[in-house]
Amino acid sequence: MSDGFAGAVTSSSENELLRAFVDMADTLVDEYDVADMLHRLARYCVTLLGASAAGLLLADQRGGLDVAASSDESSRMLELLQLQTEEGPCLDAYRRGEPVRVGDIPAEQARWPQFTREAMATGFRSVHAVPMRLRRQVIGTLNLFGRGPDPVTGSAVNVVRALADIATIGILQERAIRKGELLTEQLQHALNSRVVIEQAKGVLAHAGGLEMEVAFDRLRAYSRAHNARLSEVAEAVARSELRPERILGEGGEA
Numbered sequence: 001m002s003d004g005f006a007g008a009v010t011s012s013s014e015n016e017l018l019r020a021f022v023d024m025a026d027t028l029v030d031e032y033d034v035a036d037m038l039h040r041l042a043r044y045c046v047t048l049l050g051a052s053a054a055g056l057l058l059a060d061q062r063g064g065l066d067v068a069a070s071s072d073e074s075s076r077m078l079e080l081l082q083l084q085t086e087e088g089p090c091l092d093a094y095r096r097g098e099p100v101r102v103g104d105i106p107a108e109q110a111r112w113p114q115f116t117r118e119a120m121a122t123g124f125r126s127v128h129a130v131p132m133r134l135r136r137q138v139i140g141t142l143n144l145f146g147r148g149p150d151p152v153t154g155s156a157v158n159v160v161r162a163l164a165d166i167a168t169i170g171i172l173q174e175r176a177i178r179k180g181e182l183l184t185e186q187l188q189h190a191l192n193s194r195v196v197i198e199q200a201k202g203v204l205a206h207a208g209g210l211e212m213e214v215a216f217d218r219l220r221a222y223s224r225a226h227n228a229r230l231s232e233v234a235e236a237v238a239r240s241e242l243r244p245e246r247i248l249g250e251g252g253e254a
Contacts, residue, residue, distance in 0.1 A: 016047075016048055017048055017159065020044045020048055020163075021162070021163075023040065024037070024040065024041065024044075024166045024167070024170070025166065033229045033230055033231065034170075034171065034189065034190040034193070035068075035069070035190055035193040035194060035197060035230050035231050036220070036223075036229070036230040036231075037167065037170055038056050038058070038068050038069035038167065038190070039069045039220070039230075041054075041069065041163055041164075041167050042054040042055060042056060042069045042070055042071040042075075043071055044163060045071065045142070045144050045163070046071045048159075049144065049152065049156050049159060049160065050146075050156075051071075051128075051144040051145060051146060051152075052123075052124065052145055052146050052147045053070070053071050053072050053074055053075035053124070053144075053145045054070070054071045054075060054142070054143060054144050054145065055067060055070040055071065055075040055078070055079045055090075055143045055145075056068045056069045056070070056140060056142055056143065056167075057079060057082075057090055057091075057094060057140045057141045057143070058132075058139060058140040058187065058190060058191060059094075059138075059139050059140055060187060060188055060191050065083055065091070065094060065140070066083070066191045066194065067079045067080055067083070068140065068190055068191060069194070072213050073211075073213060074122045074123075074124075075143070075145055077118075077122075078115075078122060078124070078145070079143065081114065081115060081118050082115055085114045085115065087112045087113075087114060087115055088112050088115035089102055089108075089112065089115070089127050089129045089143075090127070090129045090141050090143045092129070093129035093131050093141045093143075094129075094131060094138060094140065094141045096131075097131050097133055097136075097138045098131065099128065099129060099130050099131065099161075100127070100128075100129045101127075101128050101129075101152070102127045102128075103126050103149055104125065104126070104149055105119045105120065105124060105125055105126060106120055106125070119145075123147050124145045124146065124147060125146060125147055125148055125149050126145070126146040126147075126148060126149060127143065127144065127145050127146070128143070128144045128146075128152045128157075128160065129141050129142070129143045129144075130142045130143070130144075130160055130161060130164045131164075132164050132165075132167060132168040132171075133168060134168050134172050137172070139168060139171060139172065139187065142160065142163065142164040142167065144160065171187065171190075189231075193230075193231035193234070196231060196234045196235050196238050197216070197219070197230065197231065197234040199234070199237075199238040200233070200234035200235075200237035200238050201215045201216050201219060201234075202215075203237050203238065203244055204218055204219060204237065204244050204247060204248065207244035207245070207248065208244065208248045210248075218247055218248055218250075219233060219234060219247060221250070222246075222247045222250055225250065233247075
């Protein structure tokens with residue numbers, strides 16, 4: 001991982017970015033896997049933009065936020081802390097519908113005391129939270145964390161915004177906009193899937209003596225190798241319908 005955010009997107013990364021946008025655009029079809037798409041987005045923020053970690057908060061059918069995806073456990077726990085304490089830059093970005101950029105987290109201790117302490121303990125120094133919004137509707141936030149003092153700058157800011165927009169459009173497709181009930185079900189399914197995925201990660205981590213991130217990589221690799229939805233594979237593991245040994249035995253990378 002990088003020690004901080006990339007200041008700009010260089011020409012050497014243009015091909016990688018293009019592939020990322022094509023990959024994200026490919027999800028904009030019927031019955032796409034929302035959970036997997038959001039995890040891809042979080043990973044791209046780390047691998048392409050140089051963020052140390054990334055996470056996404058998504059609103060449920062009642063307007064409450066939950067962690068929908070994260071690049072690692074440190075960002076997931078930091079997102080959960082914000083929800084539990086009801087403070088932090090990611091919540092502010094959601095509430096205001098505007099980006100929140102912090103280049104020096106320690107300097108914000110009076111503003112977000114609990115978030116600041118946890119972020120510093122985890123080693124994060126900067127954050128860039130971008131609302132996932134379409135017109136006036138905000139459905140969540142895309143959050144990038146850095147271990148250096150500088151937030152996303154230059155052309156990287158536009159890339160983050162574009163990635164967040166693609167994810168938002170992917171969720172708020174015309175079929176979902178026309179049918180409010182479908183939109184509600186899709187968002188709720190994404191959040192429910194996240195819970196099941198966390199359960200499956202725990203089962204695999206315990207069975208194989210693995211870190212949670214490694215367990216997730218194995219789970220995702222298995223779902224892709226078998227052309228199955230990530231959420232469906234996770235549910236099978238959580239229900240003991242799919243033995244951990246079968247997934248761990250295949251190994252591989254996501």
